[in-house]
Amino acid sequence: MVGRAGGVGGPRRPLNQRVAEPRVIRAARTRRTDQGGGRQRSRVVRGMRLFLNSHRAKLDKKGRVSFPAEFRAALDGIDSRTFYLRPHHMYGCVEGLSQPKLDALSDRLNQLDDYSEEAENLRLTLFGDTAQITYDAEGRFSMPQNLIDFAGLGESLVFTGMGDVFQIWEEQALERRKAEARQKARDNRLTVPGTARPPA
Amino acid sequence: MVGRAGGVGGPRRPLNQRVAEPRVIRAARTRRTDQGGGRQRSRVVRGMRLFLNSHRAKLDKKGRVSFPAEFRAALDGIDSRTFYLRPHHMYGCVEGLSQPKLDALSDRLNQLDDYSEEAENLRLTLFGDTAQITYDAEGRFSMPQNLIDFAGLGESLVFTGMGDVFQIWEEQALERRKAEARQKARDNRLTVPGTARPPA
DNA sequence: CGTAATTTCCCATGATATCCCAACTTATCC
């Protein structure tokens, strides 16, 4: 995997980019949350495309970073330039969420009893360090300093699509995390739960 | 309720003055999260944005503090400069509520039996020390002395967004609280309950 | 009712964030 070492050379295409494919990803659009019974973990909002692939980017002197064009296109599907960034609670990276994703989380948290300890802990963890971000006409946004510090972001960082969310990593930390994920996926033979589940 | 330390006199409004009666807000628990069209949030009034992130602020010599611009923007969605502050009954911080949130609480408390012990305890806890606050044209408000004392607020304090409410903490106390919440979230793998639930 | 204290309103300034413009690089199309 080569890239912009020292600011010179290297293709600008996303990391591990494959040959050109149609940009519309139909699976996401046709998935319906009303299929099947049982628990529904998340909603897919019509028009929103998935965040896919990994994209290298740079922080400049003013703390600005270019939001990857494909991620902008994903948000374009819901006519939005706004997303949310928060320190990940499990990994040393920044988690990115779209407005619909945040709204879905917010809706579910609102089902909890006010002033329960569970609600207080979840709200603080999910909202207490979550920054609302809007990218500008050039496709850039200012990365909050506390997130730079938390994830150890340097000049080079990587946006990693995770479907309906994305993550932002320091490059080396991402490599370690990916290796761990691959190993665990192999160990567990990587089963993906279906959507229809019998009641508990 | 005593007034400003070092000063004289109590609250400006008579003790038993009633606040405006709460407006009717649909009970949150009976509304189903909308899975189809636009974003609708239970218990959240349309136009009101979430309180997010953490914002450091300072108390000045006159007891004024700048209400964070993003929180002003959140209230702007409902065309309001008014919010409510109360000592949190679970943590050593100040809780902030919007008018709609206070109204929603009031509405739910109105479902309780009048003069029941539960209602008396909840009403006193939630309303007995709640101050109505309006920020001025510069975005500042005067922090009530009893809240400064209760939360141990010094010159530096932090506004923390919790979704539909916010909290105001002394900086070190917030860090401890956040660490606790993150640990609890990790212990529970930050599972946020889904929306389709079997009856209890 | 007069005076003192407190609160609210108004104005100015410095710092920071956002917006705007231009240039460069890379990818795509013909």
Next chain:
DNA sequence: GGATAAGTTGGGATATCATGGGAAATTACG
């Protein structure tokens, strides 16, 4: 291979935010 479009990068101007101080208005007290 050249032209064009798209994406990225750099810098400066402008707008917004936070802060400090004082004047005016309001409230409390004797």
